[in-house]
Structures are given as C-alpha cells and as structure tokens.
Amino acid sequence: ALKPATPPTTPNPHSSLSPATASGDRMNATFVTLARNEDLWEIIKSIRSVEDRFNRNYNYDWVFLNDKEFSDEFKRTTTAIVSGKTKYGLIPKEHWSFPDFIDQDRAAKVREEMKEAQIIYGDSISYRHMCRYESGFFFRHKLLLDYEWYWRVEPSVSFHCDISYDPFKFMADKKKTYSFTISLHEYEATIPTLWSTVKNFTKTHPQYVSEDNSMAWISDDNGETYNNCHFWSNFEIGNLNWLRSKPYLDFFEALDQAGGFFYERWGDAPVHSIAAALFLKKDQIHFFNDIAYTHVPFTHCPTGEQFRLDHKCTCQSEDNFDWKGYSCTDKYYEVMDMERPVGYEREQD
Ligand code: GDP
Numbered sequence: 001a002l003k004p005a006t007p008p009t010t011p012n013p014h015s016s017l018s019p020a021t022a023s024g025d026r027m028n029a030t031f032v033t034l035a036r037n038e039d040l041w042e043i044i045k046s047i048r049s050v051e052d053r054f055n056r057n058y059n060y061d062w063v064f065l066n067d068k069e070f071s072d073e074f075k076r077t078t079t080a081i082v083s084g085k086t087k088y089g090l091i092p093k094e095h096w097s098f099p100d101f102i103d104q105d106r107a108a109k110v111r112e113e114m115k116e117a118q119i120i121y122g123d124s125i126s127y128r129h130m131c132r133y134e135s136g137f138f139f140r141h142k143l144l145l146d147y148e149w150y151w152r153v154e155p156s157v158s159f160h161c162d163i164s165y166d167p168f169k170f171m172a173d174k175k176k177t178y179s180f181t182i183s184l185h186e187y188e189a190t191i192p193t194l195w196s197t198v199k200n201f202t203k204t205h206p207q208y209v210s211e212d213n214s215m216a217w218i219s220d221d222n223g224e225t226y227n228n229c230h231f232w233s234n235f236e237i238g239n240l241n242w243l244r245s246k247p248y249l250d251f252f253e254a255l256d257q258a259g260g261f262f263y264e265r266w267g268d269a270p271v272h273s274i275a276a277a278l279f280l281k282k283d284q285i286h287f288f289n290d291i292a293y294t295h296v297p298f299t300h301c302p303t304g305e306q307f308r309l310d311h312k313c314t315c316q317s318e319d320n321f322d323w324k325g326y327s328c329t330d331k332y333y334e335v336m337d338m339e340r341p342v343g344y345e346r347e348q349d
C-alpha cells in the first residue's frame with residue numbers, strides 16, 4: 001500500500017522547492033535496477049541516496065532484474081530500504097544468451113583481440129549480454145509491462161541535491177520521452193560498424209526518422225559519420241512505451257541481427273541515444289540539469305552556487321563534467337539552442 005507523500009519539513013525561505021505532488025498526481029512509474037547478488041552492498045548505497053534525495057517523499061516502486069535468482073539476503077535488504085513496493089524478476093534465458101545466428105568462433109576471436117587491445121570489458125561475455133539486454137529487453141520484462149515510466153539506477157551511484165519535485169510527472173507534463181544527466185563520447189573501438197548499421201536501417205525505414213530530430217548532436221557532418229556523442233545510460237528516466245514501440249523494436253532487431261553486440265561491444269548507451277536522437281523530436285529529450293549525479297568517474301553537479309545551496313547539494317562545482325572537453329553536453333546546449341548557465345566557463349577545465 002502506498003504511504004501518503006510527506007510534506008517538506010521546515011520550509012527554506014531561500015529555496016525554490018515546490019511541495020511534493022499530491023497523491024493523485026502519482027505517475028505509473030518505477031525504478032529499475034539490473035544487478036547481481038554480489039552487487040547488493042553497492043546498490044544499497046545507490047538506493048539510500050535515491051531515497052534520501054527523492055523517493056522517501058514519493059514511495060515509487062522498485063523493480064530488480066537479474067539473470068540469476070536473487071538471494072533472500074538481497075531481497076530482504078533492498079526491501080527494507082526502498083520506501084515503495086519492491087519486485088524481483090528473473091530474466092528469461094532467451095533474453096540473456098547468444099542468438100543462434102551468432103558465429104561463436106568469430107565472437108570468441110573478437111573477445112581475444114579486444115583483450116589484447118585492452119578495451120574495457122572487451123573480453124567479457126556477460127557485459128555483452130548486459131548491454132544487449134538493456135538495449136532491447138528490460139522494458140519487455142513481465143514486471144515492467146504494468147508501468148509507463150522508468151528510472152534506471154545502477155550500483156555505486158549517488159545523487160547530490162534534493163529533488164523536490166516529481167521528475168516522472170515532469171516528463172509526462174512536458175511531453176518528454178527520454179532524459180539524461182551526463183553525456184560523453186563513446187570509445188570508437190567498441191562500435192566500429194554501429195553507425196553504418198544505423199544508416200542502413202534509416203535508409204530502409206525513413207518514416208521512423210523524426211523531422212525535428214537531434215542528428216546535429218550525434219553527427220558533425222549531417223549524418224555521414226557518428227561523432228560518438230551519447231547520453232550516459234546508467235542514469236535514465238524514460239517512457240517504456242516508447243521503447244516498446246514498433247520503431248524502437250524494429251531498430252533494436254536490425255542492430256541485433258547485425259551482430260554488433262557480440263562481434264563488437266556495442267553499449268546500450270549509444271543504442272538508446274541514437275534512437276532518441278533520430279526517432280524523437282528534439283523537445284522530447286530532456287537534460288535534467290537539476291538532478292546532480294555521480295557514476296564513477298563522472299559527475300553532473302549543477303552550475304551555479306545558489307541552486308546548490310537551495311537544494312542542499314553535496315557536490316562541488318569543480319567536479320562538474322558538463323563543460324569539460326570529453327562531455328557532449330556543451331554541444332547539446334548548442335544544438336538545442338539553450339543558454340549556458342552563468343559561470344559555466346569557470347568549469348571548463
Ligand atoms: P559499467 O557501468 O559500464 O561499468 O557497468 P556495470 O558493471 O555497472 O554494469 C551495468 C549494470 O548492469 C549494473 O546495474 C550492473 O549491476 C548490471 N550488470 C552487469 N553485469 C551483470 C550480470 O552479469 N548480471 C546481472 N544480473 N547484472 C549485471
């Protein structure tokens with residue numbers, strides 16, 4: 001049963017905090033975490049952070065997914081900390097294994113080469129299953145079918161400022177579909193043929209490409225090549241119905257058939273990002289500037305001291321990644337024609 005949202009405690013006269021949404025404004029939404037049993041004590045930290053900064057006032061559900069059965073310890077420990085309902089799902093075997101069209105020898109050879117080249121997770125089979133699952137399957141898990149909105153949370157992440165409104169409701173009210181806090185360049189070596197596969201797909205399905213798309217953010221030459229910019233998908237708030245829509249599913253199917261999850265090491269971040277940039281309208285994507293967030297090694301800490309004071313932030317300006325060279329957020333501001341916040345230049349190096 002849902003607990004009523006608790007009102008904010010002592011009002012801070014200097015703060016721009018709005019009160020918790022009334023219970024009638026609850027979105028059909030859940031947190032979702034893919035994790036292994038051994039991730040327990042790192043996901044616990046992430047959950048504590050989400051609860052302290054947001055969910056203790058909103059009590060949204062939390063769905064945990066795993067390719068193996070969750071242990072009782074995992075279940076009772078996470079259930080004790082999540083303020084909403086918790087649900088635990090086993091991933092069906094067919095969503096976490098090699099499709100039969102994959103040439104095992106070729107895939108093994110690639111892992112060997114990537115290990116030689118010291119590409120991160122280059123020799124890992126499970127990491128590839130994980131990326132493919134997050135790209136094409138998590139939103140179809142039985143436990144997620146009842147929900148419209150998701151917020152992805154990984155082990156070892158933290159949130160640094162109070163989140164004093166409901167981001168799910170914001171997404172719905174503003175007609176947003178996908179969102180991010182950190183963007184950056186992908187390692188080219190993990191996705192050598194991703195862009196040509198995308199181009200083949202858009203050539204055969206031109207009707208899926210949105211007129212007001214964000215191609216300019218992911219390509220510097222009008223779609224000829226990929227500039228490797230992507231939204232970092234360890235944080236996402238998004239609409240599950242979009243991922244379950246025919247354009248997205250056809251897109252995933254085409255990528256999967258091309259074999260790049262196994263013959264290369266395609267990540268779910270560039271996959272989601274390219275789909276969002278091409279199939280959504282620009283204004284369906286949202287940058288959550290006010291959600292301060294760290295997944296090692298990068299932090300998004302909102303530019304502007306007054307905001308950080310008002311929201312009791314624990315991150316510092318110099319750690320903000322937004323305006324650094326390897327980030328794609330500056331380019332996002334440019335493409336979206338957004339005004340950069342006062343003082344951003346000081347955070348550039
Ligand atoms: P990184 O952020 O790219 O370094 O990758 P992570 O190790 O954080 O993995 C991404 C997400 O997938 C995290 O939520 C992990 O808990 C989860 N994950 C990674 N590998 C596995 C796996 O083999 N099984 C399960 N159940 N979850 C996994």
Ligand code: MN
Nearest residue numbers: 154155234295
């Ligand atoms: Mn991670």
